[in-house]
Amino acid sequence: MGIISGKEYIDRINKLHSDIWIDGEKVKGNISEHPAFRGVMKSQAKLYDIQCDSSIQDIMTFTSSKTGNQIGTSYLEPKTKEDLEKRRLMIQTWAKSSLGMMGRSPDYMNTSLMAVSAAADVFSSIDPEFVKNLRRFYEEACEKDYSFTHTFINPQTNRSVFHMEDDDNIITAKIIDRKKDGIIIHGARLLATQGGITDELIVFPAGGNFYNKDYAFAFSIPSNTKGLTFLCRESFAYRKSTFDHPLSSRFEEMDTIIVFNNVHVPRERIFMSESIDCANKMYAETSFYPLVLHQVISRQVVKTESLLGVAQALVDTIKIGEYQHVQGKISEIIVGLESMKALLLASETQAKMDKWGTMAPAIYPLYSAINLYPHLYPRFTEILQLLGASGLVSIPTERDFASEKRVDLDQYLQAANANSLDRVKLFRLAWDLSMSAFGSRQTLYERFFFGDPIRLAGDLYRGYDRTELTNRVKEFLNN
Ligand SMILES: Cc1cc2nc3c(=O)[nH]c(=O)nc-3n(C[C@H](O)[C@H](O)[C@H](O)COP(=O)(O)OP(=O)(O)OC[C@H]3O[C@@H](n4cnc5c(N)ncnc54)[C@H](O)[C@@H]3O)c2cc1C
Numbered sequence: 452m453g454i455i456s457g458k459e460y461i462d463r464i465n466k467l468h469s470d471i472w473i474d475g476e477k478v479k480g481n482i483s484e485h486p487a488f489r490g491v492m493k494s495q496a497k498l499y500d501i502q503c504d505s506s507i508q509d510i511m512t513f514t515s516s517k518t519g520n521q522i523g524t525s526y527l528e529p530k531t532k533e534d535l536e537k538r539r540l541m542i543q544t545w546a547k548s549s550l551g552m553m554g555r556s557p558d559y560m561n562t563s564l565m566a567v568s569a570a571a572d573v574f575s576s577i578d579p580e581f582v583k584n585l586r587r588f589y590e591e592a593c594e595k596d597y598s599f600t601h602t603f604i605n606p607q608t609n610r611s612v613f614h615m616e617d618d619d620n621i622i623t624a625k626i627i628d629r630k631k632d633g634i635i636i637h638g639a640r641l642l643a644t645q646g647g648i649t650d651e652l653i654v655f656p657a658g659g660n661f662y663n664k665d666y667a668f669a670f671s672i673p674s675n676t677k678g679l680t681f682l683c684r685e686s687f688a689y690r691k692s693t694f695d696h697p698l699s700s701r702f703e704e705m706d707t708i709i710v711f712n713n714v715h716v717p718r719e720r721i722f723m724s725e726s727i728d729c730a731n732k733m734y735a736e737t738s739f740y741p742l743v744l745h746q747v748i749s750r751q752v753v754k755t756e757s758l759l760g761v762a763q764a765l766v767d768t769i770k771i772g773e774y775q776h777v778q779g780k781i782s783e784i785i786v787g788l789e790s791m792k793a794l795l796l797a798s799e800t801q802a803k804m805d806k807w808g809t810m811a812p813a814i815y816p817l818y819s820a821i822n823l824y825p826h827l828y829p830r831f832t833e834i835l836q837l838l839g840a841s842g843l844v845s846i847p848t849e850r851d852f853a854s855e856k857r858v859d860l861d862q863y864l865q866a867a868n869a870n871s872l873d874r875v876k877l878f879r880l881a882w883d884l885s886m887s888a889f890g891s892r893q894t895l896y897e898r899f900f901f902g903d904p905i906r907l908a909g910d911l912y913r914g915y916d917r918t919e920l921t922n923r924v925k926e927f928l929n930n
Contacts, residue, residue, distance in 0.1 A: 453520030454512055455596040456503055457496025464492065464598075464648055467675040471647035471707075473683040482648065487686035490700045491553070492648055495598070498545050498556055510540045515593065522593045525558035525746070528569045529810040535745065535799045538562075542749040551754025552702040554747075554896055555644040560599035560653055562746040563739070564589055567655075567669075567722065570737035570807040574722075577729050585722045588671060598649040599671070602640035602709050605657045615662070624654075624711050625665040626725065633718045634668065636711040646681040646707030649674060654709075656723075656730035667730040669722040678714040681707040687888040694849040697880045699889035706892075738811035741798070745812045747901055748795045748820045751828075754897075755788040758831050761881050765838055768874055770867040780834045787827040794820040818911050825904040828897035832885040843882045846875055 455463075461483045471478040478485055483492045502511045502523055512521040524541035527534060542558050549556065568589035574581040591597075605623045608616075616623055624638035636654075643652065653671045672679065688703040690696050723729035733739065762784055766772045772781075794816040801813035836843060847860055852872060864871035884890050898904060 452594050453515070453518070453596065454502050454523055455499055457498075457500040460499045460598065461492060461496050463650060464674075467650070467673070469647050469674040469681065470679060471681045471683065474685065478647070486691070487683065487688055487703070487705060488648055490688050490691070491645075491703050491705070494549055494553065494701050495556065495648065497548055498553075499596070501544060501548060507544065510537060510544060513537075517590065518594060520594060523557075523561065523596055525561035526565050526589075526593045528565055529742075529802075530808070531810055532799055532802055535802055535810055535812060538745065539749045539795070539799070542746050543753050546750040546753035549702050550698070550757035551750050551752075552698055552757075552893065553704060554750065554900060555600070555704055556750075557598040557649075558746055559743070559750075560601050560649075561592070561597075563601070563655075563743050564592055564599070564653065564671075566739045566742035566809075567733060567737060569742075569809045570739070570805070572807060573732045573736050574729055577723070577726050580718075581721070581723045581729070584719055588720065588722070592651075592671075595650075597651050598645075599651050599653045600643040600645045600647070600649045600674070600707075601653040601655065602643050603655050603657055604641040605666075606639050606641055606708075623657075623666065624709070625663075626668060627665075627713070630715070631718075633716050634721065634724055636668070636714045636716060638711055640709045640711070643681065643707045643709050644704050646683070646705065646709065647674060648705070652676075652679065652709065656733060662727075664725040664727055667727050668716075668724040669730075669733065670716045670720050670724070671722070672714070672716055672720055676714055678712040680710040680712065682710060683707050687892060689888075692849045694852075694876060695879065696883055696887070696889070697876070698883040699887060703889060737807070738805045738809055741812045741814045741817055742809070744814070744817035744821055744901065745795070745798060748791060748798075748817055748824075751820070751824050751897070752788070752791050752795055755784065755791055755827070755831070758835070758884065759784045759788055761877070761884060762831075762835055762838060764877055765835070765842075765881055768866045768869045768877060769842065771838065777838065780838060784831055784834060787823075787831065790823065791820055791827075794823075815911075815915060818907070818914070821901045822904065822907050822911055824900070825898045825907075829894050832890065832894050835881050835885040839878060839881050839885070842874075842878045843886055846879045846882055 465481040465483055473487055482488050511524055513524055513527050515522050524538055527538055529535045529538060545556055545558055568585050571582045571585040608622050621638045624636050624640045626634045627637045628635035651671050652674055655669050656667055684706050687699045691700055693700050762781060766777055771777045797816040798812035802810050805811040852860060861871045864874055866874040
């Protein structure tokens with residue numbers, strides 16, 4: 452089969468009728484028509500249509516050596532540096548379509564699945580069945596062009612170092628029973644962005660509970676699996692109008708709590724279970740981090756470009772570019788953008804074949820980027836607020852412009868370089884990026900996108916080899 456169209460994506464998700472709850476009600480009927488999901492599903496469908504565009508097919512797809520079908524490049528296991536470049540171009544083509552706002556577009560989890568499958572042999576000494584399951588499922592996902600939501604995190608109940616959950620009061624999802632044909636999972640996990648609007652849910656081991664093998668598992672199950680529920684937060688897609696809410700009306704991805712109510716995970720869908728060794732090796736001994744971070748940073752570069760574009764358009768519209776501090780603030784975004792781009796490209800030029808035969812981008816440039824971005828992004832949105840000032844709240848709606856007050860709006864909201872309508876359109880975009888519920892979530896998203904920034908810094912501290920550098924200093928002192 453191979454790549455699917457946007458329509459096929461929508462039809463497939465509508466047919467699932469997964470158990471999704473929002474604002475006290477179960478989602479009924481076609482989810483693609485529900486106000487909380489219609490915008491983002493339309494945008495996701497557009498990604499699949501872009502993937503089918505024959506004029507960019509050499510970037511967006513590759514030919515399966517097994518079936519001859521065209522497969523989405525986000526599933527491509529890179530074997531060369533050129534493959535990494537192709538992956539970046541594909542990821543950025545998709546990212547441009549949402550100005551980089553859709554963090555969990557399908558390429559994110561397709562890359563994660565590819566990264567673990569490429570190194571599936573890491574599990575061979577523990578259970579060859581895990582290897583078979585992972586490889587087979589990866590092939591299936593490529594051929595059917597599955598989309599995934601995922602959960603890597605345990606509920607935020609008690610994060611103290613020595614906390615252990617009471618066996619009789621299950622909160623965190625765990626294995627509660629074993630059957631010949633699978634395992635039974637009960638409890639909850641966080642935090643599935645795009646929960647309910649993907650074909651499947653991937654569950655990977657979460658950190659923190661590795662003392663107990665009941666919590667060590669990885670699998671993928673269809674979103675409509677019996678006993679699986681997605682509990683949504685309030686939707687930030689407040690209005691349909693793309694004028695009023697240019698971003699949230701299109702890219703509101705939704706975040707969901709996952710509840711497993713005695714969910715049966717079939718044996719053939721288990722990538723690993725009841726092995727603390729496997730759970731640790733899955734991240735530590737594969738190229739999961741470099742490959743997934745390469746996807747993340749590629750998108751973040753596009754998002755930064757978009758932000759710079761919005762900031763500069765704002766500066767031009769009200770003519771504030773002559774002030775030095777304004778130039779300084781725009782330059783700050785440029786420095787951030789160029790730093791992220793340089794780190795991304797450095798990861799590709801320093802890429803090496805890993806022991807599983809995959810071309811893995813260099814990890815430390817990417818780790819530096821993912822440590823940097825949680826600091827950069829909140830500052831970027833602050834810069835938008837500092838440059839936009841009252842313009843960010845002088846933002847009448849589409850209906851205001853259709854009213855008899857249009858004449859006042861045209862007179863008093865005109866700008867040096869734009870008529871009132873174009874000016875408000877732009878300022879509403881800057882507001883949705885930096886101030887609305889959607890915008891605030893985006894800031895939180897980039898702070899915690901790849902985990903807790905505090906612990907990410909700890910990983911860098913522990914992993915980065917400084918021996919040669921300290922030796923150089925010691926040698927200098929001793930001579
Ligand atoms: C908008 C958004 C979307 C997300 N989407 C997804 C998704 O699609 N899939 C998914 O799996 N996850 C998702 N996440 C979850 C994300 O991965 C986590 O937020 C992140 O890993 C941090 O974990 P936490 O939220 O449980 O924070 P916590 O771990 O509870 O941290 C809370 C605070 O306590 C501190 N803290 C806690 N433990 C320690 C410790 N051991 N050492 C030092 N400090 C500590 C932290 O530094 C932080 O300040 C999303 C998060 C957000 C905000």
